[in-house]
Amino acid sequence: MKTVLLAALLYLTPNVSSNDNNTVYISKGSSAYAYHMKKSCRTLKRCNEEGHVMAITLAKAKEMGRKPCKVCYN
Numbered sequence: 660m661k662t663v664l665l666a667a668l669l670y671l672t673p674n675v676s677s678n679d680n681n682t683v684y685i686s687k688g689s690s691a692y693a694y695h696m697k698k699s700c701r702t703l704k705r706c707n708e709e710g711h712v713m714a715i716t717l718a719k720a721k722e723m724g725r726k727p728c729k730v731c732y733n
């Protein structure tokens with residue numbers, strides 16, 4: 660019985676936190692404040708060219724105080 664419960668928990672857990680485990684993209688620039696859903700976001704274009712874009716998890720982006728990009732998340 661215990662095994663069944665554990666299996667159910669393992670099965671359910673990823674769904675609960677899946678959002679925060681999503682990959683988002685941020686610019687490493689100090690003035691950057693947003694995280695992006697798409698690496699091809701037009702507001703990230705310049706950063707992409709300079710190689711300053713970094714892929715991280717949504718949870719980490721929130722932890723850093725980043726806000727959702729208005730272009731990606733509208």
Ligand SMILES: [Zn+2]
Pocket residue numbers: 694695696697700701702703728729730731732
């Ligand atoms: Zn964006």
